Amino acid sequence: MKARKILLILIVALFAVDTLPAQTARKKVAVVLSGGGAKGMAHIGALRVIERAGIPIDIITGTSMGSIVGGLYSIGYDSERLDSMVQLQDWALLLSDRESMRSQFLNERMDQNTYALSKTIVLDKKGKTSNTGGVIEGKNLARLFGALTKGIPDSVDFNKLPIPFACVATNIIDNTEYDFHSGSLAEAMRASMSIPAVFSPIRKGDMLLVDGGLRNNYPADIAKAMGADVIIGVTVQGAPKTVDELKTGAAVLGQIVDVNCKNKYDDNLAMTDVAIRVNTKGYSAASFTHAAIDTLILRGEAEAMSHWDELMALKREIGLAADYRPERMPMPAGSMTLPEAEALDNTSSHVxxxxxxxxxxxxxxxxxxxxxxxxxxxxxxxxxxxxxxxxxxxxxxxxxxxxxxxxxxxxxxxxxxxxxxxxxxxxxxxxxxxxxxxxxxxxxxxxxxxxxxxxxxxxxxxxxxxxxxxxxxxxxxxxxxxxxxxxxxxxxxxxxxxxxxxxxxxxxxxxxxxxxxxxxxxxxxxxxxxxxxxxxxxxxxxxxxxxxxxxxxxxxxxxxxxxxxxxxxxxxxxxxxxxxxxxxxxxxxxxxxxxxxxxxxxxxxxxxxxxxxxxxxxxxxxxxxxxxxxxxxxxxxxxxxxxxxxxxxxxxxxxxxxxxxxxxxxxxxxxxxxxx
CATH class of the missing domain: 2.40.160.50 (membrane protein fhac: a member of the omp85/tpsb transporter family)
Incomplete structure (x- = not known):
């Protein structure tokens, strides 16, 4: 009789343990960040409000600037750290192939302040080069991304990052979408923001990868495929322009880019539970001055705050108390400053x-x-x-x-x-x-x-x-x-x-x-x-x-x-x-x-x-x-x-x-x- 009672208690305990996850399970939350160049700085302000609301982020996806913000966020750079990082940068230097004065000898400084345009090509002994074109090779961006992601293996499953992550690039060989779920995080971010003819494409196998905005500028569908139950989206795309607004060559070029970036956009926006559409009027994809960055971050925060009630309702929907706060991720091992350039090694290559x-x-x-x-x-x-x-x-x-x-x-x-x-x-x-x-x-x-x-x-x-x-x-x-x-x-x-x-x-x-x-x-x-x-x-x-x-x-x-x-x-x-x-x-x-x-x-x-x-x-x-x-x-x-x-x-x-x-x-x- 005693043995039967013990057996009954064990069976009840096992059922209780087995049903515990079902009782505590909650819906997975994904944050999706659109492309938009400098306008994507608004993502940092929006993320600050999501953190303030105490909503955990289980999945993050992004394109172009959204891939940079999202990729860094996935390894521990929260909104405060991202804000500090973008304020530290000399963006005019970062978005060029010019070198910092502190890493140059005097004759190199003179050259850099004589010539407005420069290009370096490295050839192997057979005269072949890995150069893929583009006015800007993106050497400074690649060095910064390498420093920021220090400690992350060169080949890693992005689903095993502190926050599972994915980003989008476009293969210009056949004009198809390529989604990064593994590999080098620094390379994935660099490929996703590679504006055609401006930045050199990234060669990956038999693919040539450029800015993902050409195929999927707001990758909510990728977040869904990764298991997201609810989606918070941040987009910085402006309202469609009228004929009267397209009076300059730059405006027409921007319109061409915006039209191409509309691919999948409406369908992906439709599957978004809370859509934070930041007003970026007055700023462009090239607005990388510190004053513009400050304003864009504040606009992202202000727009996200206007959705506060929706965010708190979503928090209740996923099964969390109003006072719940997720733990802050540990500080990443990377450096927020641009490292000095290393001298080109010409032991086996012509420069x-x-x-x-x-x-x-x-x-x-x-x-x-x-x-x-x-x-x-x-x-x-x-x-x-x-x-x-x-x-x-x-x-x-x-x-x-x-x-x-x-x-x-x-x-x-x-x-x-x-x-x-x-x-x-x-x-x-x-x-x-x-x-x-x-x-x-x-x-x-x-x-x-x-x-x-x-x-x-x-x-x-x-x-x-x-x-x-x-x-x-x-x-x-x-x-x-x-x-x-x-x-x-x-x-x-x-x-x-x-x-x-x-x-x-x-x-x-x-x-x-x-x-x-x-x-x-x-x-x-x-x-x-x-x-x-x-x-x-x-x-x-x-x-x-x-x-x-x-x-x-x-x-x-x-x-x-x-x-x-x-x-x-x-x-x-x-x-x-x-x-x-x-x-x-x-x-x-x-x-x-x-x-x-x-x-x-x-x-x-x-x-x-x-x-x-x-x-x-x-x-x-x-x-x-x-x-x-x-x-x-x-x-x-x-x-x-x-x-x-x-x-x-x-x-x-x-x-x-x-x-x-x-x-x-x-x-x-x-x-x-x-x-x-």
Whole structure:
């Protein structure tokens, strides 16, 4: 009898245990995030409200930007962490193949701030490449995704992530949808957001994958197939545009994309239980400024809050109490910052790079410069070829010895052909055309990221094709005759500034000594000419947007019978813009001939407005003379300038107006693009 009672108790207990899951089981909740480029930042705000409501997320799917937000959310980046991550990024850098200044050597920074477009192709020894086209390869995005997903295996079942995940790409080989349920999470996110012709497609087996929005921009059907019982959807697609709204090429292109992204959209939206449609009016897929990102996140949060009652009703429907809160997932092992780029390994591959720079200004009109670089497999060398077209024509070639990717030795040749107007105190004294041939050999004595010391020897030959001298010219800076020079030099270059064009902190120091001869030892039968130049600029932040930048600079030339080609020239905003040794002097146009000894102090205030707009005020005072002892005999030269510039991906776009006591004339100047 006792045994029967024990057996009966065991049977009842077993039935109770067996029915416990059925009693506590709840419906599975999926969150579906649409594509939309920068507008997809609104997903972060919507996720914040879903977390606030205490609704657990069992499945997450997404396309394009939705795949990035969803993929990272699935491994532990909740809304707070995602918000921090997107605020940390330099989106202009991230959405390009440009490198961060902190990872570059000085010559690499100069190249990056000369050429607006560049492309690197890696070839195997048979000449084949894995490159799949696209203006942007997406190297920075791939590095960031790799850092964010650190600790996640390269091949993983996405159903076994902390939150099961899937995302969509489009196979452009046959225009079919490809759904990622396994593999590399970083690669899946990168493929899903690969806008055709903008970002390089991702090659996977015999498929070529691009943005999933072309086939399924709102993948609620995938969430259903993964077992979702209820779906919360966030979409950032705007209302259909009218004929009157399609007045520009960009608007028409956007409409074409939106129409293609409507595939499956209505059917998938119909199976959504709570549809959060964020108003993104005024913003586009390219609105990646920090101000736009902040606004889009807030709009996503506000729109989700307007569905609060629906969310809480859904929470009750799935069988959870109003005060239920799911546990927060552990912090992922990844890093939220973009890691430094690794040097390209050319031990078994050829590395080919091409770059193009285009600029316009009101003096030289349109100029174009292009460069091609080749680093052969297994050899510590690089061959460069450069061509510049415009009022100043240049062609050159460099052979560089680069063990471990660092410059050690260089042999170069350059040819210049220039048509220059030279002024004195605002009046033109010369109109000349000349050609110059230069052969240069140099050795890097030190080559750190912010610091270079180099020394070398150079041969220059100047041939003056046509010279027009104004009759009223009072001062002629040396005879204008063909000249050949053999020079020896040592240069120092230091730069710790945080931005190449618009620095707010850091310092830049350049100095050099050159000894010029015409027979390897002497010049014109006597001692050679000594050439000393230096500039030192420091940037001091006076707040988050205002900086103060004093700079002292000058050049002293010593020796008898100084030739015209070595004379001192000043003008404009930049060093070496017209000729190699020309120095800036604001408030002047063109190139002004000046005495052989020149020193200047420039004060600059730089105010940032918004994200990329700058108002810049400069004041320069300078002294000059033919001997050190009379350097301060004349009153100072004063130059002033007020300017505006926009920091674009193609370089600074802006205009300045200035005045100087050197020319006694107002000067207006427009510059569009990087300076070269």
């Amino acid at each position: 080919v790079k091409g770059a193009l720079g285009v600029r316009f200004d009101t003096e030289e009109r349109v100029s174009l410069q292009m460069v091609g670089k080749w680093r052969p497999a297994g050899r510590p060398m690089e061959i460069d070829a450069t061509l510049r077209l415009g009022k100043r024509i240049m062609a050159g070639a460099d052979l560089r010895y680069v063990p471990k990717g660092r410059d050690v030795m260089r042999l170069s040749y350059k040819y210049w052909h220039s048509d220059l107007d030279i002024f004195q105190e605002g009046d033109r004294i010369y109109d000349l055309r000349y050609s110059k041939h230069t052969v240069d050999w140099s050795v890097q004595l030190a080559n750190l990221k912010n610091f270079i010391i180099n020394a070398g020897a150079r041969f220059d030959y100047y041939h003056y094709v046509d010279v027009l001298v104004e009759r009223d010219a009072e001062y002629v800076p040396g005879d204008i005759t063909d000249e050949h020079l053999v020079s020896y030099y040592a240069h120092v270059n230091y730069n710790s500034e945080d931005n190449y064009t618009f620095p707010t902190r850091g310092a830049r120091f350049v100095a050099g000594y050159e000894y010029h001869t015409d027979n390897f030892v002497k010049y014109a039968g006597h001692a050679g000419l000594s050439d000393i130049f230096a500039s030192w600029r420091i940037a001091f932040p006076l707040g988050s947007r205002l900086s103060f930048q004093p700079m002292i600079y000058g050049r002293f030339l010593f020796g008898n019978d100084q030739p015209f080609c070595l004379g001192n020239f000043v003008g404009g905003d930049w060093y070496g813009h017209y000729v190699e040794r020309q120095m800036p002097f604001i408030g002047t146009s063109h190139m002004e001939a000046i005495n052989s000894k020149f020193i200047a102090l420039r004060l600059k205030l730089q105010q940032r407005l918004g994200t990329n707009n700058y108002i810049i005020l400069k004041v320069t005072g300078a002294q000059r003379g033919d001997e050190l002892k009379n350097l301060f005999d004349h009153g100072p030269l004063i130059g002033t300038q007020l300017g505006y510039a926009y920091n674009s991906l193609f370089g600074p776009l802006g205009a300045t107006i200035g005045y100087s006591t050197l020319t006694h004339k107002a000067h207006f100047f427009i510059n569009l693009g990087f300076v070269f």
